[in-house]
Amino acid sequence: METRPTGSRAPVGRRLRPRLRLAVGALLACTVGVVPAVASGEPAAEPTDYTLTVDAAERGPDIADSMYGVFYEDINRAADGGLYAELVQNRSFEYDKADNDSYTPMTAWTSSGATAAQVADDAARLNERNRRYLRVSLAGGSKEFRLTNAGYNSGLAVRKGERYDFSVWARTDRASGTPLTVSLAGAKSGGALADPLRITVRGDRWTKYTGTLTADATRNDGRLTVGAGGPGTLRLDEVSLFPRKTFKNRPNGMRPDLARKIADLDPGFLRFPGGCLVNTGSHQGYEAPDFDRRRSYQWKDTIGPVEQRATNANFWGYNQSYGLGYYEYFQFAEDVGAMPLPVVPALVTGCGQNKATDDPALLERHVQDTLDLIEFANGPTSSEWGAKRAKMGHPKPFGLTHLEVGNEENLPDEFHARFKEFRKAIEAEHPDITVISNSGPDDSGPVFERHWDLNRQSDVAMVDEHYYNSPAWFLENNDRYDDYDRKGPKVFLGEYASRDNRFRNALAEAAFMTGLERNADVVRLASYAPLLANEDYVQWKPDMIWFNNHTSWGSANYETQKLFMNNVGDRVVPSTASGTPSANTPISGGIGLSTWATSAAFDDVSVTSADGETLLKDDFSHGDSRWTPASQRGSWKIEDGAYVQSDTAAEDTMVTAGDPKWHDYDVRAKATKKAGKEGFMLAFGVKDTGNYYWWNLGGWNNTRSAVEQASGGARDTVIEDGTKITAGKEYDLHVKVRGRQVTLYLDGEKWGSFTDKPAEPFRQVVTYDDKRGELVVKVVNAQDTQARTRIGLGRARVLGDTARLTTLEGDPDAVNTATERPIEPEKSTLHGVDEEFTHTFAPNSVTFMRIKAKLPAS
Template structure:
């Protein structure tokens, strides 16, 4: 940690006001320029429930799987563990259902790195048709497995019959394609798939023919062998592994005995000699399609279920602090139950509350629990204390007001972390809004009665926290709010939404808002329609209908077009290449602008940008041409272009520099009202897919910033309202300079990104400005490109703040910008 932070310290020691050498870059700024306005909303974040930013992140609900919609965790075959999906054993064959990457992992062969594995795969021609990836096959060197598309480490060796591809990919709680090889994958017959691993060399064979050879320079560690499908079903037989020359067959055999059927995020609890019977109850479920039945059959002791939070990471309890919750139960006969806070293994009980269950209709049972000791990885349990049977429909647990932000159902430390980060605007949306069942009216009313749905990121998504909750947080924290909507919302429903949030309290939906606890209008000014859409004629027709409904209710609301990403500069708006959405012209954009002009309203366009680092992405290079193209088509229509997602697949220093560089571009351009980085949050160790890009990390008991989050804070804390041009000479493109000043010209801020691996000396000269203070305030974030913070070392890389005696009164100062750094210098 000291070494990383110390990089900036060393640089500070070599700062000098002497004349720079000929090799130095020159930064010269005439502060007398009027400049262009700078939006204060360029330090925002995009939040959605990807990788559990909401459930397990911001939302104060501590229980994950609260409505018991997840299928039971079980082993469909002896010696195997299933992680998601539908697995069925039939006469020695294993049928794996389609889905977002379900896995079946062997637990009998010890983890190995060098060796071989193989299986016979049967792919039906009737499945996996259509566009996109539809594959199935082996995973090897698998470890840290969990439910979720990319919730494991390991290599994926798969067959895609539709695309005629043999694919090799690497998962490290994310996904990276290593190699796609064309191959006419057979269908409707058994195919032998095998892989051989020696160090970093991976060889894949199909029906005995070697098809792929690849050498991974960063080979994964030892792990298990297993099976995985992506968006198609497959049959398997004759799975085997070979280690040290010894082959082990891994037959699919039935598991002896029947385990209690407990919903996937819960586990059975039994004490003493009591006997538990558990079943998934589909008769009269509380919400969704199922609830959980628990029966204490007999014997001394207690039986029940326990929950350890998001993906069973453990719950954190603070000693002496109140926790509040409730469960929805019904029972044929009166039954005794208890709600408990416990250690992970159940050997220590921290708090316990009795519940007397009566009646066969659903009833809510509230409880309060005050733990007598602190715990960082505990559990919540619900137990029966006497023979009987109950059905559990919903469970809720959260900290008391002490742990929530202004009484809202959100974690106080998380919101305070966002405020400290300098976040000025939040967008609630992203790919989650593209789920067909994502609708705002399903997110209001009692949160425990809101129906679950099949979400983009999680098949058992919950609506317990939604758009209105998001608006409440933004209002309480002072963030500008931009909610995103499914483009297929009906015009009437969008009109009702605008009336709900902005209508007077005596309007029909305004009355509903007041009844829900918010009498005053929210005064919402921006709504986004769709996410990463193909902005074509079909999109325009939907947009036209929705905006007519919106503007009828509130003409001041600005709709935002959910556009995507552009990889090539645009020279002719009617001839576009490199659009990720597939559009080949901006004809629909022009129709939207024409509609806006005729209506006398305003519209924004949201375009996304890749900020993976360490170089500038094609979407960065193309950005200004998109803004120019929209300006060219506007013909007087009031409009703006915003960036609602800087995207990456890392949260390292490389991404911090790319974000700083992109924000600098937005500031210098002067036309961008809002810029947001995705993702806002990331629960530590819970990454389910490639979007491993959180700015603020958290676990059940702590929050900490990653390097890109510090960039947000540095820019926000040094905001000045006017941007002025700097003349930079003698520097290559790896040095990015942005200069802002106060309205009165008495303060100047220099923001410099050094993308190079070498230090960059530069002379600094101001015209029309002499600082009154002899020392400037310097904040500098520097370190290796792969540097990031962890729960164990949350301050491993962070900005260093120093006072720099610049001596600009003598005319010229000199500063050396460290390698891979973002530096902010504030002169007054």
């Protein structure tokens, strides 16, 4: 029987695009047996037929409560100006050129009305970690000194009726004291946003002064001004304006809307404080002879009173205040019901900084710091670090069970030598703590393989994998973990994402996540990354949650992650589905020649079909009329009977030739590097400028060679090795394409081969929710046609004839923004559900069915 959905649908006004109207209309029409039509009046494509069979009598792997979590890193201004609720930017005048070339200690501040106002770093400082302060020589008389902060984005966002706690550390040498006036005003209107606050600073010792401002208007361009009158020298530091309303009303807490969106994911774990910022920079601490602003993230810098915490140059190009520190991370994990999972540096840098620290004393100190961290999290109040936790307001232990050492190290042997020292010390004192290793920055390749070899040899409990790939890669690699060793280390997929925030990216990720759940006995933890992005301070995209100073919104990826995270289930119920007939088509397309920051010459290019027919033959004796530039980059011309690209600065200079319909052929060419940083590329399977394969010889500054697949403009590595290219030497290249099998020959010798997986758009997984007694059928249809699916529930006994349906659907290019949310979940009820029924899944959709059912004993 065919199911019939009823229930809530999205408002009509939100679905104005023709493709979105078609998606909804197609689903509704198909369920009542009517063939839908596109807006032009032409018939829609026929649905693709599938079967989905559930083997309810078998039991799949259990799924841990912590399966899906969140990875938090201070990137894209995720902390200061983001999740950390502080409204004042550069509150302690610590900004520096080490943080960003454009920074000064007065960044975000303006001042007027003083004889002199300068940032000082001398013996009068607030403390050794908060070194800089503002020293003001007041003019006296009627002239008032004014110090104004611009906040983040357009300013300080305030809401009418809400309270904001002001604080400042100050001292004055004026015997009668120095009066301060604290005010809020709009940047554009200049109008007051709250009644001013009046404070008198007394005494020449650092003292904290506080007060509260209540906003009487809602504005996003607020400015905080501290005014001071009279003569004398005034010193100011740690100027703060903090919303009284934070998540869970925590002092020094989190911005409510951002924290709520994270909490709504129901995360099983919180990985913090980041990835690259953890293991980059100096590993020295404040005891180092020089005050190093580029330290790796060290947890002891981030606890205690905020005015005593360090600031640091963030790896991502700005200053991080550490107002949001380890105590707040642990507390936030507890507040959202997540397992805390901190990451500590392993003294081997990653993220392109390939250095290992050979200092036994420094290694010993960091190992001890990690043991102290575990004590801070779990120790009794009678212990040194447990007492510090209790003093901060949390006598009860946080219950730390997992800890990761290192992040994306490109030096596997050096990393594992140090990782063993951390692991040995942790397991000796805390055998109940799971110590997590990693596998480098990529999903494959020599570094990845070496990491995994060492992890297996050491019987590591869990390995963190990271990768950011194209949508095609995620559609092609649903089975990635099917063949992992069930008795080997478990996988923590700590960072992954498709390279954009369009719905097509979320669809590909959803398809991949069905494979993660199917392999829940191997993949124990998984988190999309990065989590947050301030729209005015973006270092990395895509991101799950976007925001500015006054609002936030979940991306299409967020909505997909939330749907999976809120509907995990307790165990997998084995199931199978038929594939898409059109997915397993042969590799087809024209050919191309390219360079990257290199000058190279190509000659004797030919393409021959599998049955010997010559499709193209060009020795460039008659010009270059067969070749079309894929871009305007590079300088191509015929020189000495060869086709030469001479610009050594131009990148991605590809020219193409041939027919996009070509398949099953041999490509041959001769190539010579003339000058530059890298080698050359021979492309095949070229459909257009964003979709092709190329054999990249001498890439990455001539350190390795690889076949890369481009999909939608994003490239993923298929296979690679360490081949380097010698300038002036002519190389013979031969690429043999048969179906989806590719074999490559360099100078007559086999260089490598691969079978490219098809991008399967129809994916599914089924889980069972023990508490609710429900089968959760999860189906991804990442294509432009409907998926008419015959669903068989096997020996499951269906209780009732309805199911709850939650669907995400829309234009694959749709993007959620601050003002539009084209991708949001829609709920409805399915009728006609039985042990066997037919349902048509909408084009470009993620669908979760919850079916009341009793499973046979397994």
